[in-house]
Amino acid sequence: MGYLELQNLHRDFGTVKALNGINISLGEGEFLSLLGPSGCGKTTALRLVAGFDRPNQGRIIVDGKDVTAVAPNKRDMGMVFQAYSLFPNMTARQNVEFGLKIRGKSKGDRAKPVDELLELVGLSHAVDRYPHQLSGGMQQRVALARALAIQPRVLLLDEPLSALDAKVRVQLREEIRRIQLELGITTLYVTHDQEEALAVSDHVAVMYGGVIEQMGTPSEMYTAPATPFVAEFIGTMNRLDATVVDGGTGEVEHAGMRLRVDAAQGRRNGERVLVLIRPESLELEAATNGGAPNSFVGEVLTQTFLGPVTRVKVTGSGTNLIADMSTARAAALPVGARVSAKIPSEGAKLISLPDDGPGLPVLDPDDH
Amino acid sequence: MTLSAVIWLLLGAAYFIIPLFATLLISLKSTQTGKCCTAHNYGWVLHNGDFWHTLRLSALLAVETIVISLALFVPTIYLIHLKLPRLRPVIAFLALVPFIVPPIVMVVGLLRTFKGTPDWFYQKPYGFLAASYVILAFPYMFFSLDAGFRSIDVHTLTEASQSLGAKWPTTLFRVILPNIRSAALAASFLTLAIVMGEFTIANLAAFHTFPIFIQFVSESQGFPAGALTLMSFGITWAAMLSLLLVGRKRGARGAVIAGAR
Numbered sequence: 001m002g003y004l005e006l007q008n009l010h011r012d013f014g015t016v017k018a019l020n021g022i023n024i025s026l027g028e029g030e031f032l033s034l035l036g037p038s039g040c041g042k043t044t045a046l047r048l049v050a051g052f053d054r055p056n057q058g059r060i061i062v063d064g065k066d067v068t069a070v071a072p073n074k075r076d077m078g079m080v081f082q083a084y085s086l087f088p089n090m091t092a093r094q095n096v097e098f099g100l101k102i103r104g105k106s107k108g109d110r111a112k113p114v115d116e117l118l119e120l121v122g123l124s125h126a127v128d129r130y131p132h133q134l135s136g137g138m139q140q141r142v143a144l145a146r147a148l149a150i151q152p153r154v155l156l157l158d159e160p161l162s163a164l165d166a167k168v169r170v171q172l173r174e175e176i177r178r179i180q181l182e183l184g185i186t187t188l189y190v191t192h193d194q195e196e197a198l199a200v201s202d203h204v205a206v207m208y209g210g211v212i213e214q215m216g217t218p219s220e221m222y223t224a225p226a227t228p229f230v231a232e233f234i235g236t237m238n239r240l241d242a243t244v245v246d247g248g249t250g251e252v253e254h255a256g257m258r259l260r261v262d263a264a265q266g267r268r269n270g271e272r273v274l275v276l277i278r279p280e281s282l283e284l285e286a287a288t289n290g291g292a293p294n295s296f297v298g299e300v301l302t303q304t305f306l307g308p309v310t311r312v313k314v315t316g317s318g319t320n321l322i323a324d325m326s327t328a329r330a331a332a333l334p335v336g337a338r339v340s341a342k343i344p345s346e347g348a349k350l351i352s353l354p355d356d357g358p359g360l361p362v363l364d365p366d367d368h
Numbered sequence: 369m370t371l372s373a374v375i376w377l378l379l380g381a382a383y384f385i386i387p388l389f390a391t392l393l394i395s396l397k398s399t400q401t402g403k404c405c406t407a408h409n410y411g412w413v414l415h416n417g418d419f420w421h422t423l424r425l426s427a428l429l430a431v432e433t434i435v436i437s438l439a440l441f442v443p444t445i446y447l448i449h450l451k452l453p454r455l456r457p458v459i460a461f462l463a464l465v466p467f468i469v470p471p472i473v474m475v476v477g478l479l480r481t482f483k484g485t486p487d488w489f490y491q492k493p494y495g496f497l498a499a500s501y502v503i504l505a506f507p508y509m510f511f512s513l514d515a516g517f518r519s520i521d522v523h524t525l526t527e528a529s530q531s532l533g534a535k536w537p538t539t540l541f542r543v544i545l546p547n548i549r550s551a552a553l554a555a556s557f558l559t560l561a562i563v564m565g566e567f568t569i570a571n572l573a574a575f576h577t578f579p580i581f582i583q584f585v586s587e588s589q590g591f592p593a594g595a596l597t598l599m600s601f602g603i604t605w606a607a608m609l610s611l612l613l614v615g616r617k618r619g620a621r622g623a624v625i626a627g628a629r
Contacts, residue, residue: 052527072530079531085524089546099532143528150532 001064003028003186004049004154009058011044011210018044019055020210026203028063029184031177033197036207037233042190045207046158049188051075062153078147082159084139086131092118092142093127099150117145120179137168144176148183155180155187161196173200194234198222206230228351231276238282238321240275241353244268250345255317259343260294263350272353281347282323284312284333287340295340296321300333314341388598395594402591409595418581419596423603425493426578430563430607432494433501434556437509440502442552445513446544449522456514463510466503471568475500479573493575500569501562508558516551520544557608564604 002025011019019041026032034042047053049060051072060068067075086095096117100110118124121141131139140160147155157176161169177200180187191197197204198218205215206229214226225231231239242254250265251258252275261275287297298316310330314321321341333339369377396405399412413419448455466474478500482490489495522544529539545552570577582600586593 050527050531052530072527073533073535075531076533077531079528081524081528083521083524085521085528087525087528087543087547088520089543089549098529098534102533102538146528146532156531 001061002026003030003063004188005059005061006045006049007059007061009045009048009060010056011041011048011053012056017210019048021058022207022210022212024205024212024215026186026188028186030202031180031187031189031200032203032205033189033191033201034205034207035191035194035197035233037192040207041210042192042207043158046156046188046190049154050077050079050156076150076153077156078150078152078154079156080140080143080147080158080160082162084131084136084143084163086134086139086142086146088131091128091130092123092134092138092145095131095142096146096149098146103150113149114145117149118142120148120182121145121175135168136164137172140164140172141175144179148179148185152185155185157187157189159190159192162191162193169196176200198234204234206233208233224349225276225351228274228353231274231349231351236279236322238277238279240277240319242273242275244271244273247271255319257296257317259296260345261343261348261350262346263348267350274351274353275343276349276351277321277343277347279311279322279324280309281344282321283342283344284314284323284325284329284339285342286333287338292340292342294345295342297338297340300335300337300339303330303333303335312339314339388601391594391597393594394591395598397591397594399589399591409592410599412589412592413585413596413599418576422576422578422581425576426564427607429493429498429501429577430560432498433505433563434559436498436502437505437555437559438552441506441509441513441555442545442548443540445510445517446522446540449517450526459510460514463507466507472572474503475569475572478503478569493570493577496573497570497575497577500573501559501566504566504569505555505559505562508562509555512551512555512558513548516548519551520547553611556611560607560611561604564600564607 004024004026006022006024009019009022010017022041022045024032024045034045036042044053048055051067051070051074055068058068059066062075086092087098090098093114097105097110097114100113115124115127118127121144123138123141123145126134126138131142134142143160160176161172164172173196176189180200189197189201198221201218203215204218204221206213206221208229214221214230216224221230221234225234225237228239231237240254240259242252242259244264244267245251245253245258247265247267247269250260250262250267252261252264252273253259254275259275264273264275267273285292296314296316296319298314298319298321301313301315301320303313304311305327306324308327309324310327312323312325312330312333314323323341393404395409396407397403398406398408444459448459469477478496482496482499484490485496489499525543525547526539529543534543565579566577567579567583570580571583578600582593582596585596
């Protein structure tokens with residue numbers, strides 16, 4: 001049994017099912033990110049754990065005890081909010097020691113942990129400043145110290161970095177992870193930023209429509225997405241709607257073109273599948289007559305400079321593909337050039353699609 | 369500052385200053401000779417027992433009204449913002465009723481409504497009159513406090529406080545109330561001014577409050593009435609200033625400490 005267990009949690013708001021039976025088991029000291037688009041239910045799940053809301057069905061277990069009906073002020077959950085939540089009438093120090101005061105700790109007993117926590121978040125120099133005298137990043141650091149001061153059983157973070165600028169966001173997420181590892185505190189982190197989730201978590205749970213689509217390590221989520229939604233949501237992915245034509249050799253057909261994909265071996269002939277190829281797995285070169293085997297021939301539509309790599313969008317025969325390649329090599333393939341994109345037979349992943357279903361949502365592969 | 373702005377400023381200042389100055393001149397005239405200048409009228413007021421009695425009564429009524437109103441409306445408006453936002457327009461409409469209903473109609477209604485209540489309530493200013501003043505102060509209290517609650521993130525502050533272990537009273541008194549202090553002060557100022565100047569209800573309900581005393585003196589003593597008017601003006605402003613100083617003391621001290629570092 002995990003340290004934090006969410007068992008079959010349901011939460012309805014009228015006719016909307018915000019959570020439709022989610023199950024999570026998290027070990028002590030682990031860091032789990034709930035990742036998903038707006039309205040997927042991730043914040044609802046976090047609020048249920050915090051006790052600000054009650055589930056229609058299901059249980060929340062912390063360290064073997066059912067806390068589903070326990071009031072939020074008795075749960076010992078430290079929470080950092082998306083909005084700046086520091087008490088405006090209190091200094092940074094007073095904010096951090098608020099929880100300890102509530103617990104009846106004397107001034108002497110409060111001073112040491114408060115000083116240590118403010119030092120841990122790098123704010124020893126700003127202890128007597130009021131929230132309006134602190135930057136957004138500093139405010140969230142104080143909020144983190146305040147949440148940690150009560151030595152919570154679980155640390156809950158509800159998109160704590162979303163209001164910050166990009167540089168501070170990266171800096172602070174690394175600090176959150178460092179502090180979490182240092183204190184060994186079980187953490188539930190809500191974000192819609194997949195890069196953030198992959199960078200700091202032990203586990204990631206991708207949510208959509210009130211259910212968990214897939215849960216695994218960041219590496220598993222990136223390399224082996226289990227559903228079309230996860231494939232679309234985690235990183236950038238080329239997706240080809242195809243049909244298995246020879247399960248023995250692993251041949252699939254997409255838009256009248258035959259491709260060899262190792263993962264298709266053993267599949268039933270006629271099965272509808274989604275072929276997933278990461279942009280960095282595609283090999284792009286100037287097209288010679290007819291193109292190379294297992295290749296897709298098209299024209300360079302756009303080039304997007306991303307620093308060391310350039311993202312090249314190729315189009316042709318009604319199919320769009322994107323490839324990431326070194327900026328130096330991309331210079332040889334200007335917009336309008338005819339190119340051949342080699343599909344790696346061993347690197348592509350496959351997801352089964354329902355035979356009579358609508359298939360995948362038609363989205364631009366780099367539309368994130 | 370442009371010339372037109374200066375002219376408008378002077379006109380505005382004159383609008384307020386000229387009546388006060390005229391009142392001052394009248395208050396300095398001798399009751400016997402009708403000539404300037406003597407402080408005798410101020411002495412007459414200060415040595416009048418009714419002045420101190422009615423002033424004390426109105427001041428205590430103001431304090432009672434402020435305390436009851438804050439105790440009643442702060443938790444109510446907090447609850448509305450936190451849990452019942454759909455009720456806000458209803459309460460806002462109800463808050464307009466004391467503006468819409470003429471005071472004379474209201475006092476008749478109040479007298480009829482409370483008729484039959486115990487004497488300690490109906491016959492005493494601290495009962496009936498204070499209850500009426502709470503109703504009269506309702507719109508000022510509601511709209512000031514509502515603006516205060518709207519200026520803070522009530523949900524997040526409440527949840528942050530709860531997650532740290534605080535119960536409802538702790539959250540209200542240590543987190544919410546200090547952050548709506550300005551709004552509560554503004555509401556208290558307005559209530560103080562209303563109670564110190566309210567005439568209709570007190571007169572029709574036959575209570576002898578400070579405004580009734582002013583009216584009585586105005587009818588019977590011309591020059592002392594000027595002195596009394598100026599003094600009541602000064603007393604009300606002094607009361608408001610002391611409320612402001614008491615209310616802002618903690619915030620100001622905090623800001624100074626923070627600024628010094």
